[in-house]
Structure formats: C-alpha cells, structure tokens
Amino acid sequence: MLFGKAGPGLDLLVRGARVLDPAEKLDAVCDVRVDGGVVSQLGTSVDANGHRVVDGAGLVLAPAFVDPHVHLRVPGGEDEETIASGTAAAAAGGYCAILAMPNTDPVVDSAAVLGSLIEDARAEAEVPVGFLAAITRGQEGAELTEMAELAEQGAAGFTDDGRPVVAPGLMRRALQYHGITGRRLALHCEEPTLSRSGQMHEGAVSAELGFAGYPSVAESVMVERDLSLAAYEQAPLHLLHLSARESVEALRAAQASGVAATAEVTPHHLCLTDEAVRTLDPNVKMNPPLRSEDDRAALIEGLRDGTIGSVATDHAPHARHEKEVPFEAAPFGVTGLETAFAALYTSLVEPGLVALETLLERMSAGPARAYVLEPPRIAVGAPANLVLLDMQATWRVEEDRFRSRSANSWLLGRTLRGQVRMTVAAGRMAFDG
Secondary structure: OOEOOOOOOOOEEEEEEEEEEHHHOEEEEEEEEEEOOEEEEEEOOOOOOOOEEEEOOOOEEEEOEEEEEEOOOOOOOOOOOOHHHHHHHHHHOOEEEEEEOOOOOOOOOOHHHHHHHHHHHHHHOOOOEEEEEOOEHHHOOOOEOOHHHHHHHOOOEEEOOOOOOOOHHHHHHHHHOHHHHOOOEEEOOOOHHHHOOOOEEOOHHHHHHOOOEEOOHHHHHHHHHHHHHHHHHOOOEEEOOOOOHHHHHHHHHHHHOOOOEEEEEOHHHHHOOHHHHHHOOHHHOOOOOOOOHHHHHHHHHHHHHOOOOEEOOOEOOOOHHHHOOOHHHOOOOEOOOOOHHHHHHHHHHOOOOOOHHHHHHHHOHHHHHHOOOOOOOOOOOOEOOEEEEEEEEEEEOOHHHOOOOOOOOOOOOOEEEEEEEEEEEOOEEEEEO
16 A cells, blocks of 8 residues: 555664664664664664664664655646655655545546556655545545545545545445445545634634634534444544544544544644734644644643544645735645654653653554554564654754745744654665755
C-alpha cells in the first residue's frame, strides 16, 4: 500500500544517541547500525564495519514519523505541490511515510487514476506514499466507487476528505465494504447544513469580528452518527482532523463500548485557538476551524490518554495568490509537514503538557496502526525508518527553507525548538541535514 523510489539499502552507524522508541519500550544511549537498509545491531561500541558514522551525542534517535493526512495536489494542482516536492518536504520533517488524500482534479475515484499515481510515486517519491481513494464517485456523495477494484489496485483506504458522506444509507454501505476490501474509511465529519458558509469557529471571537460561524456541533453530530453506524456494522473507521471537545467525548465513549475507531488531530488544532483569527491572517483559516481553548484542552487530553492515537498534519498547500486575499475570501488549509514536530515540541512538550515519548508514539506507531501499516521500529531486523532529532536547536520558520512548493504556514516568522537532522525512510537516506 506504500510506494516510493527503489534503491540500494543504506549502510550507517549512528553512535551514542539517546535511542527512544516508546512502542518497543526502548530508551537508552547506544549505537544503532544499519546494514543494507535494515537495523542490524544495537549496543555500545558497535563496530562501524566501514559504514558512514554519524555522531548522535546529545541527539535523539527515534522511529521516523508517519503522516496519515497529506494533500499532494496531484493530479491537477502541480503548481501547489507534487509527489516529488511533497515527499521531499515530508523527509525534511522527519517522515518515513505519508498517506495522500484523493480530493484532486480529477478525483482519485478510479483504478486508472490511482494506478497513474502509484507509477509516479515509484519514480518520484522521496519517502513511501500511500494513496487513499474516494468513497464516492467524484466525491459527490451519490454513488460508491468501485472499492474492491481500488483496494486491489493498491488504495490504502477510502475517504471523501474535504466533504462528508451526508447520506446515512450510503455511509452504511461503504462501511460494509470493509469486509471485502480490508481497508479503513477515513471520515471528514461535517454536517453541511450546520456549517454552511462558516469562516471560523462560532463563538465570541466570530461575533466580534463579524464572520459567519462554523459551530462545533456541525462536527460532533456527524462524528456521533458515523460512530453509531460503525458500531452497528461492527466495522472500523478513522476520524479525520478532530477539533471539538464533544467529538473527543463521543469517540472516547465509543471506544469504551468496543467500537474499532481511531482518530487524528493536527498540530494547528493542538497549538492554536480561534483567538489567532484576530490577526486576520489567512494562514490560520482551515477546515475544521480553530476552536476554543476548552476544545484545545480536550484535544490535548485525548492525545495524552490515547483516545486520539495519531497526529496528522492535514498538509494543504495553496498558491500564494490564493492566500494573499482578505480572510473571508481565502481557501481553507495550511502546510505542516516540515514544521509539525518542532511546533508540537515547542508548544506541548517543553511546557510539560505532553511527554516526548507520547508525542513520538502518536506521530509514528499510532498513525501506522490506524491504517494497519507496519509501524516504524528500532529493532534488529526491522527496516530502517529513523529520525535523528536535535532537541536543543532553535530555528526560525521562513519561506525560503521550505521544500514544499507552497508556504501557507501559520508558523511563518516563529522561532521553534527541535529540529530534524536526518531521516531514513524504507532503508534509504531521505533527508540529510
């Protein structure tokens, strides 16, 4: 389900780093040797065997990250992103794998479109990419795609991200297809008659600024519906970019009752609230919108206690001219691949809100498990999927540093702590900083 460039496996020795793999319960200062792209030895004073040696003293070596929610904009939006540029950005952000959304032009709703993307990824992708296909044809919510054929072609899952599947009967039928395809549905939960033309979270700030509000209940009511359908069909599902306290509470209750539901949250929803919209910066306009401090606290707690098992960037590049307009005229979406770890380390780990081990797990093993992918591990015999992190480094987020083709980041001009020094993906050097 993941596709990328092929090539010889890396030979490497990282010496003396703090090796931190929460899923493997590993936290020790040691050497890690990679032979031919596979982790071959962990220990002290490991023989380099002629390999390149990287001094890891003072650095953290962790399983590389998995992003389950990326917009690569291909086909149709190559001016904003490509497979090559998006995966280069992912590598610079510490990712060893990403999953791409299907709301492109044309929509990824046929085996022909999906097959073309897979072929391109094998030629261009710096880190492996999985492609989700649409649940409904054209993402129009009227007719299911040929889900069995798309799964056989290599679809990593199914989503109409950007739009909800409004009809309950159609959603039920889509859930039933899990028994045939074995692939998860990833759901954009929004009740469009409630969100309507909302520009930001409905609350005191929207009232003061005079913007149409997008209430949190527009998300949570659809979350509750989809969890109920999943429970009835005994089918798993994944909830995209949760933003509201009520959604987290509904998910927690469903999981406690045995529903096989997973969910993700974005760095911007974990770090910001609707107060940021007072700047009128179009780079803080996203769907779902930034919500209240109460919602943010619930998201952090959900991430901490495991109710929300994944961090996803929802990397959504836009051309400059699209965002350089008044707030209400700008499209939804922000980039995030190259800044996610540093933003969360700075805003959550350093203040003591989330443990480093928790953040690393939610950015790596958690997203992999949500889509039934092999989690990145630091263990003998495992494929080398590694990220080397400098927790002491500070850096300023500037447009000219981005490998992405777009720079619509909510972090422009901010100084962050925590920097990716190296990324190994599928046994190949993907980023060497």
